[in-house]
Amino acid sequence: MKDVYLLSGFLGSGKTSLLTDLLRQLKAQGLKPAVIMNEFGKLPFDSQAVDEDIPLKEMLEGCICCSGAEKTEAQIQGLLHGPEFDVLVIETTGAAHPVEALDAVYSPIFADQLHIKGIITVADSKRFLERETLPVQMRSLFLEQIRHAHLLLANKIDLLTDSEAAKVVQDIQQVNPHAFIVQTTHAKVPLNVVERLSATTSQFPVEKAPITSLQLSTRLVTFTTPVEREVFEQWLRALPDTIYRMKGYVWVKGITNPMLFQYAYGMVQWLPEYVKMSPQLVIIGENVNELKVPSI
Template sequence: MVDVYLFSGFLGSGKTSMMTDVIRQLKEQNIKPAIIMNELGKLNFDSQAVEEDVPLKEMLNGCICCSGSEKTEAQIQTLLAESEFDVLIIETTGAAHPVEALDAVYSPLFADQLNIKGIVTVADSKRWLERDQLSPQVRSLFLEQIRHAHLILANKSDLLTEEERAKVTFEIQSLNPHAQLLQTTNGRVPLKYLQSLHATARPTNIESAPISQMHLSSRLVTFTEPVEQEVFEEWLRTIPSTIYRMKGYVPIKGMKNPMLFQYAYGLTQWMPEYMQMSPNIVIIGENVNELEVVGTL
């Protein structure tokens, strides 16, 4: 399986600096990386930081988390088909919500080939201290990127006083007590901290996995039998609000092929599927391994 990391954070926070240093560390360990870079504009100057021998796909003029989700799926499928690599790094645009970015990446078509290691958020420490000056919408996204991270880099810590560094650490850890927080300069983080992340739920390991790494996680579920659509929708009404996304193919009694299914924050969508797709769905949320799904074992 390919390990996948999502790098999150606002423009100028240090994501690209972190990415180039992580690539260097991977190569030193003979681990082959591949990169998907997302940019809202039509040009991606950051791609120049990626060496030619590293497989690279660019997503320009759109956000990975909304209209770009289908493009992301296509880019990952192309990488898996054309290149050999051990680790996939996805650098999201600063406007990407981490839950939606994870949703765009984790397609049921290739979920069994990917091991989502986690969301690494780079937070500009100076910007954190001045966050009240941001617009409400930008500040909300800034906080969400931190709240859903599995690992947080309080970057540019060299620009702060010792008292300011302590204040940033305390306040960010209060917002997200589940994630490990590192104070960094130039986005440099030892690779071992990334490799220790576990955001893909595994039934056999769930009890031993640190709870801090299972806060936001993803899970692939395979149906063992067709289900009644009404029964499935009744089950959906009982799931906790901490389940944010589901998508995939649900086998419905009386239907020849599994139906394409989408769920987001309580809203559902069904579409007929004209091919015999594998009866799998991906679930994204908090503590997803504790959720019992009808029609599965």
């Protein structure tokens, strides 16, 4: 299993500084990292921060959450079939929504090869204090990036007074009371803090997650027997609104191959699949380990 970290945060918040320092620490521990970098423009400016000996895939001209799952899957598949690595670090664009980015990364095709450790959001502390001056959509995304993080870096803390620094931490805790918050300069955080994260829950049946304070998490379900489609759809209608995404292949009674299944914020899509895919489903949301899934 490859550990995966998703780096989130606005442009200029310090994500690339975090990436550079994480890669340094991983290599110092004898681990082999790989990187996916997502940039809006045509030129890969930030990729210069990655050493040549580190496997690197670049996604240019678009945000990872709207560039298409197929493109993201292809990049990850390329890494998995390339030189051996231990840890995958994905730096998203400043416009990436954490749920959408996680959805793009976590495909049922290779979900059993990846262990999503968590989303690390870098927040520019000064910009956070001035968030009310931002346009509404920008402020909303800024807060969403913070709300869904498993680890939060209150970065550029050296630019604030002691009272301002205290207010930043207090206000961030109100947005996300579950994440661990670290005050940082140049986005430097000890590797042992990062390694404690675990946003992937075990398969059903499940026990309590090792870190119960995490909200946004993922779960891989493998169907051992086919489901009744009507029963499965009744279960879908009863889902809480904290289940954001599901995608994968559901084994349905009376149908030869598992069906391609997509779920997004209550919207359901079933598509026939002509190749016999592994009957696995990825669930993304909050408290996913508490769900009881039919026929597994």
